[in-house]
Amino acid sequence: MTPPRTLWAQTRQRAQRLADTLRAWPWRQTYDTLRQRFREDRLGLTAGSLTFTTTIAVVPLFTVMLALFSAFPVFGRFRKVLEQQVLQGMVPEMIAKPVLLSLTKFAAKASQLGALGLVGLGVSAMALMLTIDHTLNGIWRVRSVRPIAHRVLVYWAALTLGPLLLGVSLSVTSYVLSASRGLVDELPGGVSFLLGLLTFGLQTAGFMALYRYVPNTFVRREHAWGGALFASLGLEIAQKGLAFYLGQVPAYATIFGAFAAVPILLIWIYLSWLIVLMGAVVAAYTPSLLSQVKRWPDTPGLRFSLALAVLKALAGVQHGDRKGLSAVGLARWLRTDPLQIEPLLETLQALDWVAQLQEDEGEQGARFVLLVDPDRALVAPLADALLLRQDTLTQGFWREAGFDRLTLRQVMS
Numbered sequence: 401m402t403p404p405r406t407l408w409a410q411t412r413q414r415a416q417r418l419a420d421t422l423r424a425w426p427w428r429q430t431y432d433t434l435r436q437r438f439r440e441d442r443l444g445l446t447a448g449s450l451t452f453t454t455t456i457a458v459v460p461l462f463t464v465m466l467a468l469f470s471a472f473p474v475f476g477r478f479r480k481v482l483e484q485q486v487l488q489g490m491v492p493e494m495i496a497k498p499v500l501l502s503l504t505k506f507a508a509k510a511s512q513l514g515a516l517g518l519v520g521l522g523v524s525a526m527a528l529m530l531t532i533d534h535t536l537n538g539i540w541r542v543r544s545v546r547p548i549a550h551r552v553l554v555y556w557a558a559l560t561l562g563p564l565l566l567g568v569s570l571s572v573t574s575y576v577l578s579a580s581r582g583l584v585d586e587l588p589g590g591v592s593f594l595l596g597l598l599t600f601g602l603q604t605a606g607f608m609a610l611y612r613y614v615p616n617t618f619v620r621r622e623h624a625w626g627g628a629l630f631a632s633l634g635l636e637i638a639q640k641g642l643a644f645y646l647g648q649v650p651a652y653a654t655i656f657g658a659f660a661a662v663p664i665l666l667i668w669i670y671l672s673w674l675i676v677l678m679g680a681v682v683a684a685y686t687p688s689l690l691s692q693v694k695r696w697p698d699t700p701g702l703r704f705s706l707a708l709a710v711l712k713a714l715a716g717v718q719h720g721d722r723k724g725l726s727a728v729g730l731a732r733w734l735r736t737d738p739l740q741i742e743p744l745l746e747t748l749q750a751l752d753w754v755a756q757l758q759e760d761e762g763e764q765g766a767r768f769v770l771l772v773d774p775d776r777a778l779v780a781p782l783a784d785a786l787l788l789r790q791d792t793l794t795q796g797f798w799r800e801a802g803f804d805r806l807t808l809r810q811v812m813s
Contacts, residue, residue: 425689426689429689430682430689433681433685433688433689434678434681434682437539437681437685438678438681441538441539443674443677443678443681444674446535446673446677447670447673447674447677448670450528450531450532450535450673451666451669451670451673453524453527453528453531454528454669455666455669456524456527456528526552526555529551529555530551530552530555532610532614533545533551533555533614535680536611536614536615536680537614537615537616537617539615539677539680539681539684540615540617540619540680540684540739540742541739541740541742542615542616542617542742543743543746544616544746545616546616600632600636603632603635604625604628604629604631604632605628606628607627607628607631607632607679608621608624608625608627608628610628610676610680611623611624611627611628611679611680611683611684612624615684617742618727618766619683619684620686620687622686623683623684623686623687624683626682626683626686627679627680627681627682627683627684627686628679628683630678630679631675631676631679631680634675634678634679635672635675635676638671638672638675639668642664642667642668642671646664684739685739687728687731687737687738688731688736688737688738688739695736695737696736696740703743703744703747703786703787704782704783704786704787706734706736706740706741707744707747707782707786708782708811708812709734710730710734710741710744710745710748710754711748711753711754711770711774711808711812712812713725713730713733713734714730714754714768714769714770715770715774715812718769718770722767723767723769724757724767724768724769725767725768726766726767726768727741727742727745727768729767730768744786747785747786748782750785751781751782751785752771752772753770753771753772753777753781753782754768754769754770754771755768755769756768757769772808774807774808774809774812775807775808776807777807778803778804778805778806778807778808779803779806779807779808779810779811780798780803780804780806782808783803784803
């Protein structure tokens, strides 16, 4: 067991390291990166798609939650207060009660569906998870996704175990509160704050798991936590801002009346997905932000030029001690964004020119090594994949350029 003094010293060191990181953080470059990625990745359109899918999938998800909550008798007696506290931590307070009432009614009707209806609800929930998978892999520039059977099994486990873990944690909380203070109708201020803090922690941990394990690539735990904290704090600020705006400009309540909770909920889901996707961008681009590198300009022939630079870097260390470089090491070597070279590494692996070692990934990820001899390998396959595809229209250009005669060494030098 770690002595209290040692634990306190470690906590102070981590807090100091966090403060130093925040002071040295490139805030301006982070803003520029978020703005660029929002435009190029069409995150606004993606958030709209996720909003639509979430609206369809929220009922089956809530049905599973209610079924699991009813399985815990100790939680059932305290369920109303805890539901309100947790829901108010996730949606604006003014629509928390109408949303909870509507979801409860929808879930009660969904539980009366037959087998085919329940399968349809399950498919809609899985569609949400697969859309999230596709979106996050796109942000991390991952081209090779996991097999569909593997993804379905993993996300089905997440859909069932996630609410179960949340139900267990809240059941333990309700048991402790009821055993120590008795059952109450409203939570005291201090206990309410602790429960809100627990909800914030569970939410942040969920975002961390989302950013770390969903993309089919290596993501450092610290980077995932940074993006998760950004998303959780952003949601808190957005929630307070939306509540303030709706309180000052009650146009929705005037126009829609009792139906006002629906458009407000849709707006909130959309804002939430925007913030979650921005948190993913922060987690994905943290290595380039910390290393103060800039992406190579997107000019014609960029991928071919950058692939040659990657091959030249790997050829330079081919006969050294390490034999290869990780994606992060290559990015530092070339002074560029790691996400800019990862698609090129996949192309080079498909050409069987580069291989990734099956080893402990460590902090920077597994190493990539060069498989071909630059003095013998012709550049034609690389040019066909990244520069100009050879067909009847480009045959003359290929013949005059002599790609079939140039070796990789000649082009790299």
